[in-house]
Amino acid sequence: MSKQNGHMESKQTGDAEESHQHQAGNSTDRDIDQWKHKEPYKVHDTERNDNFDVKWEGSCHCGKVTYQLSRDKPLAAKYCHCTTCQRLHGAPFQWAAIFHKSDINFTNGVHELGWYDPTNKDTSHHLPCKVSCAYCRAPIMDEGRNMILLFPPLVKDINTKKAREAFRPTCHMFYPQRVAEFKGDGIVKWKGLDNASDLLDDDENVLVKWEDGLDEDKMKAKKREFLEFTEKEGEVKRVKKSDE
Numbered sequence: 001m002s003k004q005n006g007h008m009e010s011k012q013t014g015d016a017e018e019s020h021q022h023q024a025g026n027s028t029d030r031d032i033d034q035w036k037h038k039e040p041y042k043v044h045d046t047e048r049n050d051n052f053d054v055k056w057e058g059s060c061h062c063g064k065v066t067y068q069l070s071r072d073k074p075l076a077a078k079y080c081h082c083t084t085c086q087r088l089h090g091a092p093f094q095w096a097a098i099f100h101k102s103d104i105n106f107t108n109g110v111h112e113l114g115w116y117d118p119t120n121k122d123t124s125h126h127l128p129c130k131v132s133c134a135y136c137r138a139p140i141m142d143e144g145r146n147m148i149l150l151f152p153p154l155v156k157d158i159n160t161k162k163a164r165e166a167f168r169p170t171c172h173m174f175y176p177q178r179v180a181e182f183k184g185d186g187i188v189k190w191k192g193l194d195n196a197s198d199l200l201d202d203d204e205n206v207l208v209k210w211e212d213g214l215d216e217d218k219m220k221a222k223k224r225e226f227l228e229f230t231e232k233e234g235e236v237k238r239v240k241k242s243d244e
């Protein structure tokens with residue numbers, strides 16, 4: 001499978017880090033109707049106290065598809081500048097927020113969803129796949145094998161300070177393929193997938209070269225030279241200036 005098509009999930013194995021999706025191989029076939037009963041499509045009966053704590057709500061453009069989210073903030077949020085994302089979204093880049101499949105509850109339109117499998121270029125429900133409203137075609141999320149990558153512009157009140165903070169991107173992926181500039185935004189930039197490619201500065205100079213066989217821990221140690229972390233381990237506070 002070509003590299004171009006093959007970057008949708010990060011190499012990291014942790015659930016929280018399943019980052020991305022138009023990826024090659026290992027598509028899962030599902031029985032034609034099985035999906036309706038499984039997360040993320042399993043509809044919670046909130047009136048019967050189905051234990052779904054609503055923190056955010058979202059809807060597609062036409063309103064046929066609506067959903068709730070039960071998590072205060074995504075596990076991570078990222079900007080992807082790869083050309084596949086640009087083309088599939090008709091946008092300069094993809095903004096994706098990672099959630100567990102159990103974090104979403106479709107309150108309307110679970111049967112109005114359409115799928116697209118970018119690996120095979122067909123509309124079957126093979127994972128990972130893109131999920132959109134079948135009527136207005138608004139992209140809703142990418143469904144990976146373990147996680148969903150939700151598109152925050154559909155979230156109600158996303159243009160508030162609280163939402164911008166909650167959905168703040170932690171990195172740029174495939175930064176050299178960008179069609180807009182982000183110089184000086186203080187957000188970590190990767191040549192490809194996060195933590196599995198070269199770490200770049202704003203001008204695409206390589207700060208940490210990715211080498212085959214480099215594992216996540218080693219990459220994290222190397223990153224430390226260039227990034228400042230918050231007290232909460234793992235969260236990047238800012239990118240140190242190269243000349244510091």
Ligand SMILES: [Zn+2]
Pocket residue numbers: 060061062063064065133134135136137138
């Ligand atoms: Zn719609």
Ligand SMILES: [Zn+2]
Pocket residue numbers: 020080081082083084085086094174
């Ligand atoms: Zn992408």
